[in-house]
Amino acid sequence: MTPTLSSVRRLRHLSDQVFQVLMEHISAKRFPPGGQLPTEQQLAVSFDVSRAVVREALACLKADGFVETRQGSGAFVTQKPGGKSFKLIEGGSAPALDRQHIFELRAAVEVEAAGFAALRRTEADLAAIRAGLTAMTDALRAGADGSEADDRFHQAIAAATHNPHIRRLLEFLNRQFSDTRRLSWMEIETAGEPAAAKRRNAQREHERMFAAIVAGDKRAARREARQHLVRAMRRLGIGVDR
Amino acid sequence: MTPTLSSVRRLRHLSDQVFQVLMEHISAKRFPPGGQLPTEQQLAVSFDVSRAVVREALACLKADGFVETRQGSGAFVTQKPGGKSFKLIEGGSAPALDRQHIFELRAAVEVEAAGFAALRRTEADLAAIRAGLTAMTDALRAGADGSEADDRFHQAIAAATHNPHIRRLLEFLNRQFSDTRRLSWMEIETAGEPAAAKRRNAQREHERMFAAIVAGDKRAARREARQHLVRAMRRLGIGVDR
C-alpha cells in the first residue's frame, strides 16, 4: 500500500503504461529518429513486465507509425515519427480537445469541399445532397432532432468532392465532434428559446449552399459554406475570428 | 510453390493478416458497431494462429479506435469505428496515395492557415516566418535544394495560426508528401530547364503571402496562399480544378 506502488500499477493496463512511457521517450527524442530501441527483453526487465506486454505496446507504436521492427535485427524509431496517422488527442497528452480549434479545422476543409462539390458533383451526388436537405426539412417540421439529417447533408457534399481524403477527414472530424455537438444542440434546446428559428436559419443556409453547388458555382459554394459555418459557430457559442 | 500458398502466407506477419481481415469485417459491418467480437480463443482457432497473434491484431485495432475491450466481458466494436485516428492509407486497401487529392486537402487547410496566421501572428511568429523566407532566398542564391527552407516557411505559418490541430495536420500531410515532393523537385531539376525561374516565382509568391500576413490582411493572405498553391500544383504537374 505504499504510495509509490500506485504510480506504477494505477493505470488499468500495463501495456498502456509502457506505450505511454515509450511514446514520451520518442516524442522527447530520448530515442532519436532512426535510432534503435532496447530489445524487448531489456524493455521487459526494465519495466518489470513480461515480454508480451512490451510487444503489445510496440504493436500500438507500430500502428501509429512511430516505430518499425525488423525481424532478426531489432526495433527502430521511424525517421519521421507519427507519419502514419493523425490524431486529435496526441498519445497521452490531451490538448483539451477544444471545440473552437477543431471547428476551425473542420470549417477550412468543409469550405473547400463545397467548392470542389460544385465543380465535380454528378446527378447522383445532387440527389444525395437533396435527400439530406429534405430529411432536414422533414425533421424540422416534425420538431425532431435534425442532427442526423444534418450529418447526411454534409456527408453527401463531402462525397460529391470525389476526393476520398477530404471525405474521410470530414467524417473523422465530425465523429470527434458529434458528441459535443449533440450536447450543443441540447444546450440550444434547453437554454435558447429561438431554437426552432436557429434551425430554420441553418436550413436556409443549407439551401443556399445547395443552390450554389447545383449551379456549379465554386466561389458561391465556398462563400455560402463559409457563411454557414461561421453562423453555426455563433449558434454553438464558439468564438470565431473573422 | 503453389499459388494458393502465397495467398495465405504472403504478408510477412501473421498479426498483420489477422488485423487486416478483422478490419475488413468491421468496415463491411459484418461485425456491427457496438457488437461483440468472437472471443480471442475462437478467433485463434478460426484463424489457426495462436492467441498472442490475435491479441496483437486486437491491440492495433484498439490503437486505431475500431475496437475496445472490457476485461472479463469481451471485445466490442466501437459505436463510431475509426474515431481515434485519421490515416491516408486505410488499413490494407491503399487508395493509390494520389498526389492530386492529397494536395487538394493540403491546400484547403493551408489557405485557411494563412488567413488565421494573418489574424493571430505574434512578432515571434513573424520572425520565424521571415527566417524561413530568408533561408529560402539564400538557398536559391546558392543553387542549393530549397525544399527544407520551404518546409520551415510553411511550418512557421502553420504555427502562427496558434491552432495546434491545423499545425499538426499540416505537419502530417507534409510528412506524407515529402517523399513525392522531393521526387518532384528532382523531376523539375532534370526535365525542366527553367527550374531556377520556377523557384524564383515560388519565392515571389512566398513574399506576397508574407506581406499579407504582416499586414494582418486575412483575405489577402488567403488569396495569396491559394494562388501560391495553385501555381505550385502546376509546377509539380498536378492537375488542378479551379
Add this chain to the structure above:
DNA sequence: AGTCATCATGTTGTCTGACAACTGGCTTCT
C-alpha cells in the same frame, strides 16, 4: 591474400500453457 560458404549469436515472430483480475448470471440461503 582474397573471396565465399558456413556457422554462432542475437533479435523479433509465433506457439503453448498457465494463472490473475474481472464480469455477469446463477444458485442458494435466509
Add this chain to the structure above:
DNA sequence: AGAAGCCAGTTGTCAGACAACATGATGACT
C-alpha cells in the same frame, strides 16, 4: 422475495520455448 456468494467465461499477464531472420565472425577454398 431479496441478498449474499459462487461459478463459468473472458481478457490481462506471465513464463518458457522454438522458428524465422539478420548480422558479424569463423573457417575453407582458390
